[in-house]
Amino acid sequence: xxxxxxxxxxxxxxxxxxxxxxxxxxxxxxxxxxxxxxxxxxxxxxxxxxxxxxxxxxxxxxxxxxxxxxxxxxxxxxxxxxxxxxxxxxxxxxxxxxxxxxxxxxxxxxxxxxxxxxxxxxxxxxxxxxxxxxxxxxxxxxxxxxxxxxxxxxxxxxxxxxxxxxxxxxxxxxxxxxxxxxxxxxxxxxxxxxxxxxxxxxxxxxxxxxxxxxxxxxxxxxxxxxxxxxxxxxxxxxxxxxxxxxxxxxxxxxxxxxxxxxxxxxxxxxxxxxxxxxxxxxxxxxxxxxxxxxxxxxxxxxxxxxxxxxxxxxxxxxxxxxxxxxxxxxxxxxxxxxxxxxxxxxxxxxxxxxxxxxxxxxxxxxxxxxxxxxxxxxxxxxx
Amino acid sequence: xxxxxxxxxxxxxxxxxxxxxxxxxxxxxxxxxxxxxxxxxxxxxxxxxxxxxxxxxxxxxxxxxxxxxxxxxxxxxxxxxxxxxxxxxxxxxxxxxxxxxxxxxxxxxxxxxxxxxxxxxxxxxxxxxxxxxxxxxxxxxxxxxxxxxxxxxxxxxxxxxxxxxxxxxxxxxxxxxxxxxxxxxxxxxxxxxxxxxxxxxxxxxxxxxxxxxxxxxxxxxxxxxxxxxxxxxxxxxxxxxxxxxxxxxxxxxxxxxxxxxxxxxxxxxxxxxxx
Numbered sequence: 199x200x201x202x203x204x205x206x207x208x209x210x211x212x213x214x215x216x217x218x219x220x221x222x223x224x225x226x227x228x229x230x231x232x233x234x235x236x237x238x239x240x241x242x243x244x245x246x247x248x249x250x251x252x253x254x255x256x257x258x259x260x261x262x263x264x265x266x267x268x269x270x271x272x273x274x275x276x277x278x279x280x281x282x283x284x285x286x287x288x289x290x291x292x293x294x295x296x297x298x299x300x301x302x303x304x305x306x307x308x309x310x311x312x313x314x315x316x317x318x319x320x321x322x323x324x325x326x327x328x329x330x331x332x333x334x335x336x337x338x339x340x341x342x343x344x345x346x347x348x349x350x351x352x353x354x355x356x357x358x359x360x361x362x363x364x365x366x367x368x369x370x371x372x373x374x375x376x377x378x379x380x381x382x383x384x385x386x387x388x389x390x391x392x393x394x395x396x397x398x399x400x401x402x403x404x405x406x407x408x409x410x411x412x413x414x415x416x417x418x419x420x421x422x423x424x425x426x427x428x429x430x431x432x433x434x435x436x437x438x439x440x441x442x443x444x445x446x447x448x449x450x451x452x453x454x455x456x457x458x459x460x461x462x463x464x465x466x467x468x469x470x471x472x473x474x475x476x477x478x479x480x481x482x483x484x485x486x487x488x489x490x491x492x493x494x495x496x497x498x499x500x501x502x503x504x505x506x507x508x509x510x511x512x513x514x515x516x517x518x519x520x521x522x523x524x525x526x527x528x529x530x531x532x533x534x535x536x537x538x539x540x541x542x543x544x545x546x547x548x549x550x551x552x553x554x555x556x557x558x559x560x561x562x563x564x565x566x567x568x569x570x571x572x573x574x575x576x577x578x579x580x581x
Numbered sequence: 582x583x584x585x586x587x588x589x590x591x592x593x594x595x596x597x598x599x600x601x602x603x604x605x606x607x608x609x610x611x612x613x614x615x616x617x618x619x620x621x622x623x624x625x626x627x628x629x630x631x632x633x634x635x636x637x638x639x640x641x642x643x644x645x646x647x648x649x650x651x652x653x654x655x656x657x658x659x660x661x662x663x664x665x666x667x668x669x670x671x672x673x674x675x676x677x678x679x680x681x682x683x684x685x686x687x688x689x690x691x692x693x694x695x696x697x698x699x700x701x702x703x704x705x706x707x708x709x710x711x712x713x714x715x716x717x718x719x720x721x722x723x724x725x726x727x728x729x730x731x732x733x734x735x736x737x738x739x740x741x742x743x744x745x746x747x748x749x750x751x752x753x754x755x756x757x758x759x760x761x762x763x764x765x766x767x768x769x770x771x772x773x774x775x776x777x778x779x780x781x782x783x784x785x786x787x788x789x790x791x792x793x794x795x796x797x798x799x800x801x802x803x804x805x806x807x808x809x810x811x812x813x814x815x816x817x818x819x820x821x822x823x824x825x826x827x828x829x830x831x832x833x834x835x836x837x838x839x840x841x842x843x844x845x846x847x848x849x850x851x852x853x854x855x856x
Contacts, residue, residue, distance in 0.1 A: 497783035497784045497787065497816065498783050498784070498786055498787035498790075499787065500784060500787070500812075500816050501783075501784040501785065501786075501787035501788045501809070501812040501813065501815075501816065502787045502788065502791055504812050504815055504816070505788060505791075505808070505812060505849070505853070506853065508850075508853050508854055510854070522791060523787070526786075526787045526790050526791055527787070529790055530783065530786050530787070530790065531783075567794070567795065570794060570795060570796055571795055571796075573796075574659070574795065574796050
């Protein structure tokens, strides 16, 4: 699929001319830049993928009180996928305006957390998947590795999260094949955020935390602004294998308009490699931070993390804080529980601890408290 | 008026002195029949508060949010009960007061905390204080914590569904030892070792669960209470101000401290970095 994509770029180039990009805010899209590879050049493939879904919205076997409209059927009457992709902006608003009532109230029933420290990024999550009061799966995986140096924590609807993680992994792999280096965490967050934007207002629910380690590759820290532009194009300036005059103009303009920007850029150059942590949500939020926790158990975890997390932690201290935070959240929150997964991302990639059953921790703590109470009783008896 | 009731004044003379609409002595409200014969204040006829409120709780329509915007906590340990509360009073997004006292000192051995609607909590807990005092006068012994919390619970049940918003913890020390009860506007009454109420309760629970042991020393317990409130105010928008802490001991409660939350958080961060 990826190779086909790369080899058939001519045919896709033709498609690009004909189709419009619907609601995606694309910024500076320049036709001649195709050779450099727009991040969304493959997004036409993306929309090919989703068109059948748009049709099924009218013919869903599960009737949740859907209103079958006459207008939308005429919009999707054409068999031609190119035309349907261009008419997609009219389809999607229908999907949201019909307001299909959900069968049960959805909630982010989980606890996931991640924080940055001097030894990389620590990510932890529980493993319970719940479905309106029923534990659907006590051993699900909420931390999904995207590539060797990027891990995604998922919260929200598990189906949506799994799908979007795979789409993101595909896009990042294509990027890596085209440009010979991995996309940074910041770029991946931006990419995911822009991919999710057309679905804003629908019932898609994805709250992902991307934890990764950037850089450490060949052409790092070269001249040019790093991580400052609005799309990943600005990072392409480091590659010298294409005529990049528009992007250079952009960078020069930025440099001129902000006199202090040179210092900014040089600072950015130094920080290009290292750990990074982003929170991306399907409602459009995209935040960088040092510490995030998502889900119904997040308040319980936040207070533990606020107490203990700082930059100078050692790896084992960080692991124990992450474990304690997930344990406390599962202790109090009904929708979190079962086991905990802990991932640690460093410059060498991600490593995973063995999945630990928190039931053991609960019994150990109970035993500890019982022993203390017995000791206290012995002390009072002897007095 | 209360002396009349308590001293069992002659009912004939009483009827002569007092207006005829007064309640006869035998039917007077006492601690056994509080609220069962006559409600504290009657709902006007034709008004249906519970029906109105039910219509105001639909998702997507008009919705009155009865959130308890605060953080209060209490836990029992070997040396008594620690009660810690924040001090922020908010009306919607506006902070109406930064130093609001959310603990009501019912008597020297009973404390009540407040969360939810400030007006409701203040009124009903003062009413509870009055009833506790009357009990003491009538029965010549202090009311137990269980009984006091039951009184408050029955008051709440009398107006259930009518829009009261009270999340209170009644803490005290009686013949059975330290007592801690959580009472709700729904009529929930729970006895327990550790409670936290309000919008910041989940943040406080994380810290409290992590650091709690039965055999904490007094200093450690004070520190745990402060930490839990401080971290809750750090993350919750509706909690803030100062930490008011009380320690319920065998011979009554003492007020431990009133510490500003931002100073506490700065101190904790310095300790974290020093370690």
